[in-house]
Amino acid sequence: EVLLVESGGDLVQPGGSLRLSCAASGFTFSSCWMTWVRQAPGKGLEWVANVKQGGSEKYYVDSVKGRFTISRDDAKSSLFLQMDSLRAEDTAVYYCARDMSGRGSYHAFDIWGQGTMVTVSS
Amino acid sequence: EIVLTQSPATLSLSPGERATLSCRASQSVSGYLHWYQQKPGQAPRLLIYDASNRATGIPARFSGSGSGTDFTLTISSLEPEDFAVYYCQQRLSWPLTFGGGTKVEIK
Numbered sequence: 001e002v003l004l005v006e007s008g009g010d011l012v013q014p015g016g017s018l019r020l021s022c023a024a025s026g027f028t029f030s031s032c033w034m035t036w037v038r039q040a041p042g043k044g045l046e047w048v049a050n051v052k053q054g055g056s057e058k059y060y061v062d063s064v065k066g067r068f069t070i071s072r073d074d075a076k077s078s079l080f081l082q083m084d085s086l087r088a089e090d091t092a093v094y095y096c097a098r099d100m101s102g103r104g105s106y107h108a109f110d111i112w113g114q115g116t117m118v119t120v121s122s
Numbered sequence: 123e124i125v126l127t128q129s130p131a132t133l134s135l136s137p138g139e140r141a142t143l144s145c146r147a148s149q150s151v152s153g154y155l156h157w158y159q160q161k162p163g164q165a166p167r168l169l170i171y172d173a174s175n176r177a178t179g180i181p182a183r184f185s186g187s188g189s190g191t192d193f194t195l196t197i198s199s200l201e202p203e204d205f206a207v208y209y210c211q212q213r214l215s216w217p218l219t220f221g222g223g224t225k226v227e228i229k
Contacts, residue, residue, distance in 0.1 A: 037166075044209060044220060044221070044222050044223045045158070045160075045166060045209050045211075045220040045223075046220065047211070047217060047218040047219065047220065050218070059216050059217070059218075060217075061217045062123075062217065095165055095166075097165075100168075100171070104171065104175070105156075105171040105172050105175070105213075106154075106213055107156075107213035107218055108156040108168055108171040108172070108177075108211075108213065109156075109158075109166070109168060109211075110168045110171075110177060110178070112165035112166055112167070113165065114165055115165060
């Protein structure tokens with residue numbers, strides 16, 4: 001079974017840091033682009049960051065550039081999002097998703113985790 | 123940044139009816155547009171990629187069309203499980219962007 005499981009969400013104070021993890025199974029993780037997408041409470045979807053196979057290319061939405069870092073450990077089939085200098089507006093459910101780039105299309109997200117909640121509040 | 127505008131915001135229909143959802147891009151995205159469905163408390167699910175290609179396991183009642191700046195997601199005959207929020211997403215350029223969503227609710 002193809003599965004993505006996020007963890008690491010928590011309540012954190014403004015200015016704090018958090019590291020999200022996403023464990024992948026059931027597919028060849030090292031062959032796939034991966035992404036983080038977030039959803040603020042009651043709001044729509046917002047793409048956050050993408051990382052190419054091997055980690056050679058990374059892309060971010062402007063609002064998190066310089067504060068968030070996407071990374072991957074292919075040996076452990078894991079994706080990470082290091083979030084620093086957190087703000088109230090970063091409060092959201094964070095989903096990791098598999099990017100189907102190279103398998104019929106590009107940057108369509110065909111497998112999603114269940115999400116992990118990040119709350120930034122004092 | 124490419125802005126995607128979805129309309130209507132809410133669509134009230136009965137089971138068995140046809141649903142037509144619109145997504146308009148602020149500039150041409152060629153055919154590089156995807157559609158997702160999201161039900162309450164669940165992660166999104168990919169329905170259509172590159173404007174008109176159904177993702178694996180998606181029923182034939184879902185179809186997508188369009189190119190350039192105007193795209194349509196059509197559900198030919200609504201089933202009870204289709205009442206949800208639908209999002210479009212462009213992949214032409216960074217940053218990747220989503221539309222604001224269309225909620226399809228039971229009339």
